[in-house]
Amino acid sequence: MKKTKDEILKEVHRQALYLAKANCKANRSIKKVYWFPSPKEVRLLEVTEEVGFTDDKAILPLYYREEPQYGLPFSMGVAWVHPAQYRNRKLPKGWRWADALEIRVLARKK
Amino acid sequence: MGGRIGNTCFGAEEMNWREAFLRQARSDFSIFRLLNSLDAPYAHQLHYLQMTTEKLGKALLIPVSSDAAPAFSHRAFVTLLQQMPGQPGRRFQLRYGGKSSMLKARVRKILPLAKMIEDLAPALAGIARPNPEYPWKDRMTNEILCPAEFGFAEFDPNSADMLNLVDVIDELLN
Numbered sequence: 001m002k003k004t005k006d007e008i009l010k011e012v013h014r015q016a017l018y019l020a021k022a023n024c025k026a027n028r029s030i031k032k033v034y035w036f037p038s039p040k041e042v043r044l045l046e047v048t049e050e051v052g053f054t055d056d057k058a059i060l061p062l063y064y065r066e067e068p069q070y071g072l073p074f075s076m077g078v079a080w081v082h083p084a085q086y087r088n089r090k091l092p093k094g095w096r097w098a099d100a101l102e103i104r105v106l107a108r109k110k
Numbered sequence: 111m112g113g114r115i116g117n118t119c120f121g122a123e124e125m126n127w128r129e130a131f132l133r134q135a136r137s138d139f140s141i142f143r144l145l146n147s148l149d150a151p152y153a154h155q156l157h158y159l160q161m162t163t164e165k166l167g168k169a170l171l172i173p174v175s176s177d178a179a180p181a182f183s184h185r186a187f188v189t190l191l192q193q194m195p196g197q198p199g200r201r202f203q204l205r206y207g208g209k210s211s212m213l214k215a216r217v218r219k220i221l222p223l224a225k226m227i228e229d230l231a232p233a234l235a236g237i238a239r240p241n242p243e244y245p246w247k248d249r250m251t252n253e254i255l256c257p258a259e260f261g262f263a264e265f266d267p268n269s270a271d272m273l274n275l276v277d278v279i280d281e282l283l284n
Contacts (some may be wrong), residue, residue, distance in 0.1 A: 023196035026210035041174065050192055059163055060181050061189055062170040063128075067199035075174035078197075093178075 008039040015074050016042045017103060023078070024105040031083060033103040036095045042076040043095055044103075051080045058090040127180055131169035132281055136283050138162040146267070153257035157242035161228045162279060163187040176187040184231045188224050193215050204281055226264060227275075258280070 003011075013035070019042060029050040036043035045059065045069045061079035066072055081089060091097065124131070142158035169184025172178060194200045195214040206213040229235070235241035240250050243256045267270060 019196075019198075022198050022210070023193070026196035026214055027192070050190060054185060056183055056185070058181065060171055060186070062167075062193060063173045063176075063187060064170070064199065065174050065195060070199045070202055072199055074114050077173060078193055080193065 009037055011074070012037070012039060012042055012074050015060050015072060015076075016044060017078060018071065019078070020044060020046075020103045021105055027066075033105060034100045035103050036091075036100050038094065038095075040075075042072075042074050043092075045079045045081060045086065045095075045100070047083050047086050048080050049082060051082050053082055053085060056089070059086070059092060059095075061092055124173075126175070126177055128169050128172040128174065128176070130173070131165045131180060132283070135162050135165035138165060139283055143210055151258045152167060152262055152265075153260060155267070156262055157257075157281060158229070159216040159276070160227050160242060161281075162283075163224070163227055164231055166190070166279070166282060170197055177250065185230060188228050190282075191221060200282075204278070209240060216274065216278070220271050220278065223265070223269075223275055225270045246272065 016035045020035070023044070023046060024030050025035065027046075027048065027050065029048045030046045031049075032047040033044040034047075036045065041063075043061070045061075059079045059081055061077035064072075064076045064078070066075045079091065079092070132145070138158050139162040142155055142162060145155045145158060164184060164187065167188075167190055168180045168183070170190055171181045171183060171186050180186050194204070194217055195210040201207060201210060201213055204213060229239075230244050232241050237244070237246050239246060240255070240257070240260060240262065242262070245254055245256045247254050
């Protein structure tokens with residue numbers, strides 16, 4: 001039976017949470033994570049000082065293939081943006097701040 | 111004479127931008143390996159290594175299954191390395207499984223060299239800094255220098271970091 005858009009979005013959200021946790025665990029510099037819902041792919045914007053300032057006018061995510069064998073059935077776009085720049089850079093096509101949800105990853109041990 | 115060769119003949123599957131950039135990166139890397147085996151002037155080896163990293167990075171700026179042309183940036187490769195430890199699929203591909211800290215330590219070691227290689231792109235180096243493709247004018251001495259006769263001492267081909275970086279690129283392209 002064909003899945004509804006809501007069902008697909010729930011699965012994308014589950015993968016977004018999994019990926020956000022993996023990203024934050026591996027890169028402690030990530031301060032905030034935003035999820036941009038889309039049934040096409042996982043879209044994450046991660047705020048981190050590790051990228052430094054850039055001259056890019058737009059936010060440029062890196063896109064990764066789906067890898068169902070590792071629990072990642074949807075392809076993924078992950079953007080890293082400096083804290084001072086993430087609000088004033090143009091989002092990729094189809095990403096909208098109005099739809100964005102912040103993902104709060106569990107508090108980390110100091 | 112122009113035209114297509116190889117698997118783009120009749121009936122072959124057409125590739126999108128992402129796949130085209132990945133294939134070109136693999137080809138650039140094979141030429142880097144070839145030049146290295148021939149002990150060619152180091153500038154030419156570095157040039158192909160820099161182009162490999164640039165095209166690999168640009169490939170990943172294109173959404174999967176998209177027909178969109180690549181975004182313009184010379185900075186994607188270093189971000190790719192930085193994001194690697196947080197990518198479960200990449201960790202398994204590089205045989206680290208769930209151990210992001212070990213991959214992170216490996217990436218941390220090669221990141222400064224990767225940034226230097228990224229900066230070798232002529233668009234970033236300009237005409238006042240060394241790059242492996244075009245002559246430049248040294249800021250300090252005002253001397254005009256030619257890459258083919260320059261040593262690129264900071265990019266020691268036998269250093270552990272360089273060997274490690276080349277291994278990572280190889281693994282990412284496979």
